[in-house]
Amino acid sequence: xxxxxxxxxxxxxxxxxxxxxxxxxxxxxxxxxxxxxxxxxxxxxxxxxxxxxxxxxxxxxxxxxxxxxxxxxxxxxxxxxxxxxxxxxxxxxxxxxxxxxxxxxxxxxxxxxxxxxxxxxxxxxxxxxxxxxxxxxxxxxxxxxxxxxxxxxxxxxxxxxxxxxxxxxxxxxxxxxxxxxxxx
Amino acid sequence: xxxxxxxxxxxxxxxxxxxxxxxxxxxxxxxxxxxxxxxxxxxxxxxxxxxxxxxxxxxxxxxxxxxxxxxxxxxxxxxxxxxxxxxxxxxxxxxxxxxxxxxxxxxxxxxxxxxxxxxxxxxxxxxxxxxxxxxxxxxxxxxxxxxxxxxxxxxxxxxxxxxxxxxxxxxxxxxxxxxxxxxxxxxxxxxxxxxxxxxxxxxxxxxxxxxxxxxxxxxxxxxxxxxxxxxxxxxxxxxxxxxxxxxxxxxxxxxxxxxxxxxxxxxxxxxxxxxxxxxxxxxxxxxxxxxxxxxxxxxxxxxxxxxxxxxxxxxxxxxxxxxxxxxxxxxxxxxxxxxxxxxxxxxxxxxxxxxxxxxxxxxxxxxxxxxxxxxxxxxxxxxxxxxxxxxxxxxxxxxxxxxxxxxxxxxxxxxxxxxxxxxxxxxxxxxxxxxxxxxxxxxxxxxxxxxxxxxxxxxxxxxxxxxxxxxxxxxxxxxxxxxxxxxxxxxxxxxxxxxxxxxxxxxxxxxxxxxxxxxxxxxxxxxxxx
Numbered sequence: 001x002x003x004x005x006x007x008x009x010x011x012x013x014x015x016x017x018x019x020x021x022x023x024x025x026x027x028x029x030x031x032x033x034x035x036x037x038x039x040x041x042x043x044x045x046x047x048x049x050x051x052x053x054x055x056x057x058x059x060x061x062x063x064x065x066x067x068x069x070x071x072x073x074x075x076x077x078x079x080x081x082x083x084x085x086x087x088x089x090x091x092x093x094x095x096x097x098x099x100x101x102x103x104x105x106x107x108x109x110x111x112x113x114x115x116x117x118x119x120x121x122x123x124x125x126x127x128x129x130x131x132x133x134x135x136x137x138x139x140x141x142x143x144x145x146x147x148x149x150x151x152x153x154x155x156x157x158x159x160x161x162x163x164x165x166x167x168x169x170x171x172x173x174x175x176x177x178x179x180x181x182x183x184x
Numbered sequence: 185x186x187x188x189x190x191x192x193x194x195x196x197x198x199x200x201x202x203x204x205x206x207x208x209x210x211x212x213x214x215x216x217x218x219x220x221x222x223x224x225x226x227x228x229x230x231x232x233x234x235x236x237x238x239x240x241x242x243x244x245x246x247x248x249x250x251x252x253x254x255x256x257x258x259x260x261x262x263x264x265x266x267x268x269x270x271x272x273x274x275x276x277x278x279x280x281x282x283x284x285x286x287x288x289x290x291x292x293x294x295x296x297x298x299x300x301x302x303x304x305x306x307x308x309x310x311x312x313x314x315x316x317x318x319x320x321x322x323x324x325x326x327x328x329x330x331x332x333x334x335x336x337x338x339x340x341x342x343x344x345x346x347x348x349x350x351x352x353x354x355x356x357x358x359x360x361x362x363x364x365x366x367x368x369x370x371x372x373x374x375x376x377x378x379x380x381x382x383x384x385x386x387x388x389x390x391x392x393x394x395x396x397x398x399x400x401x402x403x404x405x406x407x408x409x410x411x412x413x414x415x416x417x418x419x420x421x422x423x424x425x426x427x428x429x430x431x432x433x434x435x436x437x438x439x440x441x442x443x444x445x446x447x448x449x450x451x452x453x454x455x456x457x458x459x460x461x462x463x464x465x466x467x468x469x470x471x472x473x474x475x476x477x478x479x480x481x482x483x484x485x486x487x488x489x490x491x492x493x494x495x496x497x498x499x500x501x502x503x504x505x506x507x508x509x510x511x512x513x514x515x516x517x518x519x520x521x522x523x524x525x526x527x528x529x530x531x532x533x534x535x536x537x538x539x540x541x542x543x544x545x546x547x548x549x550x551x552x553x554x555x556x557x558x559x560x561x562x563x564x565x566x567x568x569x570x571x572x573x574x575x576x577x578x579x580x581x582x583x584x585x586x587x588x589x590x591x592x593x594x595x596x597x598x599x600x601x602x603x604x605x606x607x608x609x610x611x612x613x614x615x616x617x618x619x620x621x622x623x624x625x626x627x628x629x630x631x632x633x634x635x636x637x638x639x640x641x642x643x644x645x646x647x648x649x650x651x652x653x654x655x656x657x658x659x660x661x662x663x664x665x666x667x668x669x670x671x672x673x674x675x676x677x678x679x680x681x682x683x684x685x686x687x688x689x690x691x692x693x694x695x696x697x698x699x700x701x702x703x704x705x706x707x708x709x710x711x712x713x714x
Binding site for chain 2: 040056057058059060061079082083085086087088089090091127130134135139142143146147149150152153154155156157158159162163165166167168171172173174176177178179180181182183
């Protein structure tokens with residue numbers, strides 16, 4: 001896809017951005033909030049999206065080893081859930097609307113170019129989606145990219161498992177700490 | 185750390201009155217001589233001064249009580265517990281990240297300890313253009329002296345870390361002025377984790393200085409207690425209604441607390457003070473509440489060096505340059521400093537993904553970052569942002585970037601790149617979606633000149649929230665008078681950085697401390713005379 005097609009798609013998808021997320025909510029396609037248990041904000045569909053996108057967002061950074069990689073992503077999801085909750089009710093609602101948009105098949109296809117379900121989408125499709133939102137001339141997509149990007153960067157690079165690769169030895173004198181970090 | 189946690193030992197021996205409102209099971213009403221809402225730089229100093237005068241002080245804090253035993257230098261833990269909105273606060277359009285504290289001690293718990301007196305040109309500007317009285321350099325000097333002594337402020341005597349040293353070298357190479365930053369620390373271990381709460385109690389934040397002093401003087405502290413609204417009657421605040429916040433730091437428990445006192449002090453900072461006043465429908469005939477909110481917009485430049493910098497270790501800020509601050513030929517002035525670069529801060533500021541992100545971060549330990557803090561509020565095209573309420577009654581800051589400011593930001597990118605290359609950078613990347621690392625100054629300059637001036641592509645952030653309740657003698661232009669008294673209510677005072685009519689042109693904490701000392705001392709006199 002060249003840049004012109006890309007921008008055209010962007011303009012069209014911007015128009016449907018609000019409309020479709022609203023449709024998703026009204027038509028009952030919006031998954032309801034998690035009621036209790038482990039999750040404050042993230043619903044199953046949201047977690048599927050994050051699980052699919054994290055390995056592409058962090059390509060070259062996540063561990064090769066399957067178990068270590070899954071642990072890293074699981075930790076990310078747990079922290080992203082808290083981070084969105086900490087934004088407070090109004091901003092949390094906006095994030096949920098973004099997830100609705102990403103999970104409702106029509107709006108997902110139009111705005112991200114990914115027409116298969118997230119767990120079926122291949123790496124190339126997801127990479128195109130990230131590039132598209134990052135490079136879009138529409139600030140709304142830049143904003144959404146920034147939001148997802150920051151959440152993923154923070155929650156991966158906040159984990160000690162990521163530090164070896166970037167030459168960060170961790171805080172000094174960890175043995176003296178009274179309260180151990182949540183993930184250590 | 186092997187450091188006594190004063191909220192354990194002193195709290196017991198001095199019988200401090202600490203209440204976690206989130207743990208209360210029924211509503212309560214509390215009376216005092218003075219209610220102070222917020223325990224940061226403004227509220228902390230006010231609480232110390234008022235309690236030392238023998239007044240019964242109650243401190244109200246929305247955030248939690250976290251102390252040296254809790255601080256563990258872990259970014260995720262700290263951002264989640266010690267910052268507004270889990271460090272995810274941003275301007276209304278999401279374009280500028282806002283780093284602001286939310287805990288007992290406020291932002292002073294997480295700031296990077298830089299302690300500057302309010303620059304004389306700033307004070308002069310306030311007198312000349314904003315009708316502020318009593319804030320000349322001469323009048324302020326004794327308050328700065330006293331607060332510097334109180335908080336052990338002195339120029340950092342140890343060598344700067346590499347991150348700061350590169351700033352110095354770059355300035356020297358260009359013959360730009362630079363200086364050592366004064367810091368409010370005592371027994372600093374040079375760890376570098378000021379932004380996550382000092383585990384050694386070295387930072388002389390409000391958490392370990394004025395708040396404990398007030399508690400010793402019989403003040404009471406209610407934390408996880410969110411001021412919801414002020415109730416007015418007859419030109420007075422009759423009471424402050426607060427909501428208890430549960431352990432998750434967000435959810436009201438349903439318990440309500442009502443505070444009553446003859447004098448009410450707002451010290452909730454530049455976003456939350458206007459928010460509370462707007463929620464309370466405070467009288468505002470000239471619609472000044474929330475206007476002129478300043479943020480020192482910050483942009484950043486990353487450099488790859490050919491030596492180890494370990495920018496995550498060592499006093500985060502020890503060198504600065506004001507070379508482009510005041511002699512600006514009409515351009516927007518800025519201060520040059522450096523930020524600490526722990527992994528989360530470093531990673532989320534990049535705006536990259538995939539191999540590009542991984543490759544860039546791989547060099548974290550040889551990276552240097554310079555930031556420019558733009559001096560907003562001094563020009564007709566820089567009048568700051570506006571605090572308004574969202575549908576849930578939460579304050580949000582609408583902050584526009586004007587052409588004049590874009591021009592200033594671009595100039596700052598140029599100067600930062602010049603500085604970094606002169607200090608030996610192998611390559612430099614202005615933080616912008618459309619930029620890359622450039623291996624020579626010429627390419628970098630060309631890129632800077634063509635980077636689109638667009639929000640969401642240009643990385644912008646702020647850690648300095650000022651204004652929104654600006655002071656001055658003209659009630660048409662300001663919210664409080666030069667003594668901090670709300671123009672339209674008799675017993676309501678605002679004492680913190682939200683009263684600044686412009687940005688400071690320097691990291692604001694010492695400006696807030698000195699202002700609070702002055703205003704709270706005057707308030708003591710007012711109360712005693714009444």
